[in-house]
Amino acid sequence: MSQSNRKLRLYVTIGQRLFRDSLLFQLLLHNEIDLVGESESGIDTLKNLESARPGVLIIEENLPDNDGLTIAEHALSEHPTIAVLLISDTPVNANRLAIYLEAGIKAVVSKHQPIQDLVKTLFYIRNGQVYVGAWQKPDAPSQGMLNAYNALSGREREVARLIASRTPIKDIAEQLGVSCKTVHSYKDRIFVKLGFERLPELILFMKRHHNGAAA
Amino acid sequence: MSQSNRKLRLYVTIGQRLFRDSLLFQLLLHNEIDLVGESESGIDTLKNLESARPGVLIIEENLPDNDGLTIAEHALSEHPTIAVLLISDTPVNANRLAIYLEAGIKAVVSKHQPIQDLVKTLFYIRNGQVYVGAWQKPDAPSQGMLNAYNALSGREREVARLIASRTPIKDIAEQLGVSCKTVHSYKDRIFVKLGFERLPELILFMKRHHNGAAA
DNA sequence: CACGTTTGTAGGAAATTCCTACAGCAAAGC
DNA sequence: GCTTTGCTGTAGGAATTTCCTACAAACGTG
CATH class of the missing domain: 3.40.50.2300 (Response regulator)
Known part of the structure; x- marks a missing residue:
C-alpha cells in the first residue's frame, strides 16, 4: 500500500x-x-x-x-x-x-x-x-462496501455480527462452539476482507447493513 | 462515572x-x-x-x-x-x-x-x-488540560513524550533503562491522570503542549 | 479430475491491558 | 518530632489481543 x-x-x-x-x-x-x-x-x-x-x-x-x-x-x-x-x-x-x-x-x-x-x-x-x-464512479456510492459484505462467508458473517454487537470473544467462541483462537482467526479475516483496522469501523459497517445487533 | x-x-x-x-x-x-x-x-x-x-x-x-x-x-x-x-x-x-x-x-x-x-x-x-x-467557565479554555499536564511527574512526562512520538515501548524501556513493565505502568498512570483512553488523545495532547516529537 | 482458492479450524509469539504490589520520599498533620 | 498519607519510580502476573502461520476439507473450474 x-x-x-x-x-x-x-x-x-x-x-x-x-x-x-x-x-x-x-x-x-x-x-x-x-x-x-x-x-x-x-x-x-x-x-x-x-x-x-x-x-x-x-x-x-x-x-x-x-x-x-x-x-x-x-x-x-x-x-x-x-x-x-x-x-x-x-x-x-x-x-x-x-x-x-x-x-x-x-x-x-x-x-x-x-x-x-x-x-x-x-x-x-x-x-x-x-x-x-x-x-469517476459516482454511481456506486456504497457498492464496494456491499460487495465486501457479500464476500464474507457464513461463519464470518455470524462472527462479524456478534463482534459488532460487542459480544466478548470468549462468549462468541462458546456460542459457536469453537475455540477463542478460531474466533480470532475469523475476526482477523473479516478485518482483512473489509479493509478495516478497528472495531468502530466494523460496528458502523454492520449497522449500515442492517445486520447489527438490534437488540 | x-x-x-x-x-x-x-x-x-x-x-x-x-x-x-x-x-x-x-x-x-x-x-x-x-x-x-x-x-x-x-x-x-x-x-x-x-x-x-x-x-x-x-x-x-x-x-x-x-x-x-x-x-x-x-x-x-x-x-x-x-x-x-x-x-x-x-x-x-x-x-x-x-x-x-x-x-x-x-x-x-x-x-x-x-x-x-x-x-x-x-x-x-x-x-x-x-x-x-x-x-459557566468560558474563561479557561484548555486550562484543565494544562493543569493535567502539570500533574504529570518528570518520568511520566518523558514517557508521555516518547509514547506520543510513537516510540515502541521496548525502545522506551531501553532508553530509560527500566523494564517494559515499568514503562507500561507509566503509560497506565499517564492515561489515568489525563483521563485518556486511547493513543491519539495523548498524541494530540502532547502536540498541543509543544512537547511532541518535533523531529 | 486435478489444481488453485476459500472456509473452518487452531496454535504460537509478542505485545497490550488491567490490576496489584511495594519501597522511598515528601508534605501534612498532631 | 513522629506518624500518616499520598505520590513516584519500579515491576510482576493474568487475561486478552494482535499478528502470523498452518492445515485439512470443501469448492470451483478449466
Missing part, C-alpha cells in the same frame, strides 16, 4: 474544533502519520507552514477567515512541494475539480464522502501523485 | 458524512454506546425515531433540510423522553441556551469545543439530566 517508507508529515486546517479533533483522532491511529501542525484558520496555517514543513496539507474549503483554495494557492506558491488535499463542502464535479487541479491541489474530498475515502486519498497523494479517482 | 447500567441508545443526525463517520468512530469506541440509528437529514430522523427508540439524540443545529432545533422540538413532542444534545455551529451564549433549554433540549455543545466535551456531555445527559456546565 504505502510505497514511501518515511512518515507522512501532516498539517490539518479545519475550522471547527470538534471535527478537527475527531478527524485527527482517526488519522493519528495510523502510525505513519506524523502531525506537524494544525490550525483553525487560513492565516495561521500560512504562518506556521514555514516551521512545520508538512508533506501534506489537509485544508477545508470554507474557513472562518478565508477561502481554503486561496490559502492553498498561497501555501503552494511558497512551498510548492506540499501536497494539498482540499475538503470541500459540496460534492465535487469535473469543472470544479479542474479548477482545483490547475491550482496545484492534489486531491479533493467532499464532506459527504466516508472517512475511508479521505484516508485513502491522503495516503495516495503523499508521494506527490494527483488523485482523481473518486468522481 | 456512569450511573446507569444499561446501554446508551444513541441516534446521530449529522449532515456531512465525513464528520458523522469520524464522530461515530469516536463514540463507538465506548462500549456503553449502542448506535440505534443515524441520518443526515431532519426528516429522516423524525421518520426513524419511532422504530429506533433512542435514549439520546445528537443532532446538528444546521441540517441540510431543516433547523435542528425544529426537528428536535418535533422529536420531543412525539418522544418526550429522548435526551437531545444539540451541536451548534457557534459558541453558545446564555440567551441561546435558555431558548434551547425551554425547548426541552438537554444540552448544547458547540462545534468549537473539543470532542471530549461532547462525550462528557453525552454521558451526563443520558439519564435525563440537563447539562449546562460548559458555558
Whole structure:
C-alpha cells in the first residue's frame, strides 16, 4: 500500500474544533502519520507552514477567515512541494475539480464522502501523485462496501455480527462452539476482507447493513 | 462515572458524512454506546425515531433540510423522553441556551469545543439530566488540560513524550533503562491522570503542549 | 479430475491491558 | 518530632489481543 517508507508529515486546517479533533483522532491511529501542525484558520496555517514543513496539507474549503483554495494557492506558491488535499463542502464535479487541479491541489474530498475515502486519498497523494479517482464512479456510492459484505462467508458473517454487537470473544467462541483462537482467526479475516483496522469501523459497517445487533 | 447500567441508545443526525463517520468512530469506541440509528437529514430522523427508540439524540443545529432545533422540538413532542444534545455551529451564549433549554433540549455543545466535551456531555445527559456546565467557565479554555499536564511527574512526562512520538515501548524501556513493565505502568498512570483512553488523545495532547516529537 | 482458492479450524509469539504490589520520599498533620 | 498519607519510580502476573502461520476439507473450474 504505502510505497514511501518515511512518515507522512501532516498539517490539518479545519475550522471547527470538534471535527478537527475527531478527524485527527482517526488519522493519528495510523502510525505513519506524523502531525506537524494544525490550525483553525487560513492565516495561521500560512504562518506556521514555514516551521512545520508538512508533506501534506489537509485544508477545508470554507474557513472562518478565508477561502481554503486561496490559502492553498498561497501555501503552494511558497512551498510548492506540499501536497494539498482540499475538503470541500459540496460534492465535487469535473469543472470544479479542474479548477482545483490547475491550482496545484492534489486531491479533493467532499464532506459527504466516508472517512475511508479521505484516508485513502491522503495516503495516495503523499508521494506527490494527483488523485482523481473518486468522481469517476459516482454511481456506486456504497457498492464496494456491499460487495465486501457479500464476500464474507457464513461463519464470518455470524462472527462479524456478534463482534459488532460487542459480544466478548470468549462468549462468541462458546456460542459457536469453537475455540477463542478460531474466533480470532475469523475476526482477523473479516478485518482483512473489509479493509478495516478497528472495531468502530466494523460496528458502523454492520449497522449500515442492517445486520447489527438490534437488540 | 456512569450511573446507569444499561446501554446508551444513541441516534446521530449529522449532515456531512465525513464528520458523522469520524464522530461515530469516536463514540463507538465506548462500549456503553449502542448506535440505534443515524441520518443526515431532519426528516429522516423524525421518520426513524419511532422504530429506533433512542435514549439520546445528537443532532446538528444546521441540517441540510431543516433547523435542528425544529426537528428536535418535533422529536420531543412525539418522544418526550429522548435526551437531545444539540451541536451548534457557534459558541453558545446564555440567551441561546435558555431558548434551547425551554425547548426541552438537554444540552448544547458547540462545534468549537473539543470532542471530549461532547462525550462528557453525552454521558451526563443520558439519564435525563440537563447539562449546562460548559458555558459557566468560558474563561479557561484548555486550562484543565494544562493543569493535567502539570500533574504529570518528570518520568511520566518523558514517557508521555516518547509514547506520543510513537516510540515502541521496548525502545522506551531501553532508553530509560527500566523494564517494559515499568514503562507500561507509566503509560497506565499517564492515561489515568489525563483521563485518556486511547493513543491519539495523548498524541494530540502532547502536540498541543509543544512537547511532541518535533523531529 | 486435478489444481488453485476459500472456509473452518487452531496454535504460537509478542505485545497490550488491567490490576496489584511495594519501597522511598515528601508534605501534612498532631 | 513522629506518624500518616499520598505520590513516584519500579515491576510482576493474568487475561486478552494482535499478528502470523498452518492445515485439512470443501469448492470451483478449466
